Amino acid sequence: MSGLQPLGSVDICLVTMPFVDLCRPSIALGLLKSALKSSPYRVSVSYGNLLFAEKVGVERYGLQKFGRQTRLAGDWVFAQAAFPEHVTDTSDFAQQIAQDIRRLAGLDRDPETLNRLAELVLDLRDQATAFVDEMVESVLAQTPRIVACTSVFQQHTASLALLRKLKERDPELITIIGGANCTGVMGVANIESFPWIDVIFSGEADDQFAPLIDHLMRSGLAGLDAACLEGVITKTSAIQLRDVSGKDLPCAFVSDLVTSPQPDYEDYFTTLRQVSYRDQIVPGIPLESSRGCWWGHKCGCTFCGLNGHNMRYRAKRADQVLNEIRSLRQTYGIERIEFVDNILDMGFFDDLLPRLANEPRKFNIFFETKANLTRTQVGRLKAAGVGWIQPGIEALHDQMLKLMNKGTTNAINLQLLKYACEFGLRVIWHVLYRLPGEEDAWHGESAKLVPLLHHLMPPTNFVPVTVQRFSAYHDDPEKYGLKLQVAPGYLDIYPLDVERIGQLAYFFDSNLDYPSAHDRHDGFLxxxxxxxxxxxxxxxxxxxxxxxxxxxxESIFILDTRACATERRFRLEGIQADVLRCCDPALRSERLAPVLAEHHGRRYTESAIAQAVEALRERRLLVEVSGKLLQLAVPGEIPDLPARSTFPGGIDAPPNLAALIGASAKTAVAA
Known part of the structure; x- marks a missing residue:
């Protein structure tokens, strides 16, 4: 850090601490800096994540990505810095994290590998403590009156550690923390548990942050409660909120995104240009075109805890989004745009996407979508420069999808995977298990289907559902037969009682241990x-x-190189060709005869149609899912998929674990 160019004197220092990805700036702090542009105050954004990677090396920084989500490895690394009085068995926890890393990275099982990985984790923890001290000096050198940290996922203890040490050094400094880890009851628990925090911001700060800063700069903390700023929680207001229901706790909400500013990312790129590993990072630009979830507002996936209790969907105008994309490219020279929306506004298919398709220079875009897209809509995504989507597929079985309240079917999911292959879109998706009410037989049925899908994009992961705060599983566990307790990682991190930890935790474990080591689950296996x-x-x-x-x-020519193929090359004619054409999109079998007659001018007997369907199923070209027949062949020339290195959200250098383990071993021998 000492080699980085120092920032000048400021009034407000916004900070993003580890652990968040290195390859993209913080949209939260970018928005807040923009919200303060019309104020008279000087503002900086300090990228503690970039600076910590400069200290420990970009590869060591990436170790936390291998930890189990509920293990909270990233938070544990900074727990010693945040809570030096909280003594726990660090060697045991380091071994647990090492087990996670070994398993997820596919390393060998020998004890020496685990010991070396544990050494790396412990060393990272030690360096984290020293880094916080260095970060304190860096922030204080800017002589701010206010320091505000954003906290999402596993950057909470790093933020708490920084603010604690800043407050110890300068008791007059006003400390603020906000972000997803401070929403509602979590915010109240944080300000009651950590006395070095002056203000918690709960919810969306776009509209309220500038008035908050103006009040603090003019009057300090005096009279802040009387100002009645939405989403602001103080030590005194927290006392009044103790008995308020979780859904009624303060949470700021921006009703109209038209007023939301374009994020300012200049501090990120300034810092990135100065770090030694800058050539190992390919940055992307985070941007939003909407907030909330129109599906969640209507029904909602049972496992999802995003957006807190407010799913209300709001979208920007198409011209506003287009102007922001153009401006960000012109300012930073980057065409990778990762939209951080929970879900794509369906209206954009008719306005924003066609306009993006007409841009003389294409962007490289990522969007989260719903799975029930038509071929035409997928084609419009591709034409607009969207090469990556995350459609929330989550399962390959209708009963699993019903348990999740996905509002889709397996036929819809498979159609989307096929359309994505046809147009050359990469699909990020997961298969989930360990849902309340699931049956092992459903996994077995999905397993029988999978060999027919080898030509389509496979899931990124096969993972158990985690219980998240604000999800239906968390809000009404009795309905789903769940008994919840905080994820065990929290107990090794926070020096608080279990009840208080339960108020600030986001992840929870349940009594569902399926599949357990004590039972056979043939379908799951x-x-x-x-x-x-x-x-x-x-x-x-x-x-x-x-x-x-x-x-x-007259004929359809098939090329089939799947392992399950009955022939590599063959031709379909007559009724088999006609039936294949009819079953995309998926079609109920009783609709085949009328569709063949109405749209193809073919009149076949029910018996002939049934024989054709059976023949196509035997060739593994046709499947029956969700009560419908779907043909699996991809039409036309199949385009190449975007390379993994082109992900719009940017690319970090992947950890070279073999090299890290070797370096650790040499260090141990030398010592």
Whole structure:
């Protein structure tokens, strides 16, 4: 850090601490800095995540990505700095994190590997404590009157550690923390538990942050409660909120995104240009076109805790989004745009996407969408420069999807995967398990389907559902037969009683331990293996599986290189070709005859249609899912997918674990 160019004197220092990705700036702090542009106050944004990676090395920084989400490895690394009085068995926890890293990275099982990984984790923890001291000096050198940290996921203890030591050094400094880890009851628990915090901001700060800063700069903390700023929690107001229901606790809300400013990312790029590892980072730009979730507002996925208790959906105008994209590219020279929306506004298919398609220079864009997109809509995404989507597929079985309240079907999911393959979009998706009410047989049924899908994008992960605060599972556990307790990582991190930890925690464990080591779950095991085989086959860059079709009118030519193929090349004619054409999108079997007659001018007997369907199923070209028939072949020339290195959200250098373990071993021997 000492080699970085110092920032000048400021009034307000906004800080993002580890652990968050290095390859993109903080949209939260970018928005807050923009919100203060019309104020008379000087503002800086300190990227503590970039600075910590400069201290420990970008590869060591990336170790926390391998930890289990509920293990809270990133928060544990900074726990010693935040709570030096809280003595726990660090060696045991380091071994647990090492187990996570070894398993997720696919390293060998020998004890020496685990010991070396644990050494790395412990060393990272020690360096975190020293780093916080250095960060304190860096912030105080700017002589701010106010320091505000953003806290999402696993950057909470790093933020608490920084603010605690700043307050110890300068008791007159006003300290603020906000972000997802401070929403509602979590915010109240934080300000009551950590006396060095002066103000908690709960919710969306765009509209309220400038008035808050103006009050603090003019009057300090005096009279802040009387100012009645939405989302602001102080020590005195927290006392009054103790008995308020979780859904009624303060949470600021921006009703109209038209007033939301374009984020200012200049501090991020200034810092990135100064760090030694800058050539290892390919940055992306986070941007939002909407907030909330129109599906969540209507029904909501049972496992989702995003947006707190306010799912209300709000979207920007298409021209506003387009102007922001253009401006950000012109300012920072970057065309990678990661939209951080929970879900794409369906209205954008008719206004924003066509306008993006007409841009002379295409952007490289990521969007989260719903899975029920048509072929035309997927084509519009591709034409607009959207090469990556996350459609919330989550399962390959209708009963699992119903348990989740996904509002889709397996047929819809498979259609989307097929359309994405047709247009060359990368799909980020997961298969979830350990849902209340699931049956092992459903996993077995999904496993039987998977070999037919090897030509389509496989899931990124096969993972258990985690219980998140604000989700239906958390808000009404009795309804789902759940008994909840805080994820065990919190107990090793916070010097608080279990009840208080339960108020500030976001992740929870449940009594669902399925699949456990004590029971056989043949369906789960079969699906786990089937997904591994699918990912392995699809990853074969020299010869990835293909199921393609070329329709020449009278005949359809099929190329099938899947392991389950009955023939590599063959031709379909007559009724089989006609039936195949009819089953995209998926179609109920009883609709085949009228559709063939109405749209194709073909009149076949029910018996002939049934025989054709069976023949196509035997060739593994046709499947029956969600009560419908869906043909699996991808039409036309199948385009290449975007390279993984083109992800719009930017690319960090992946940790070279083998090299890190070797370096750790040499250090230990030398010592």
């Amino acid at each position: 079969a699906l786990n293996k089937a997904i591994r085989d699918w990912k392995r086959a699809f990853a074969n860059e020299d010869a990835p599986p293909i199921l393609g079709m070329r329709d020449e009118g």
